[in-house]
Amino acid sequence: MSKPDPARYRTTNWPAYDAALRKRGSLLIWLDKEMAWHAAHEGRPGRPPVLSNAAIQFCL
Template sequence: MAKQKYQVTNWPAYNESLRQRGDLTIWVKDEALSLWTARRRTSRGGQPKYSDLAITLCLTL
């Protein structure tokens, strides 16, 4: 099968389509967003920013 050749005539639209090619939109419920930040640590050490739920979600995606 031969490759087809395309002549780009609208470079701004072509560049924008390349930028949007890898976009992924995710809707998260408000209940999940309320659990997004981590609880404050009671022991010594740095404070975590994200909860285990947030980290697990990002790793799953």
């Protein structure tokens, strides 16, 4: 016994589809070129941190 083919949905009203995409909005992220992405050397033994606290907060 075979499975039925999955349903295929096709866009028939392109103007409405395009308008719905525009309504979703856009998300722009502005990055500061001066932000320190790499962590500064702490001078302590052990593995140093790779990313700065500002970079981690930006990603969260």
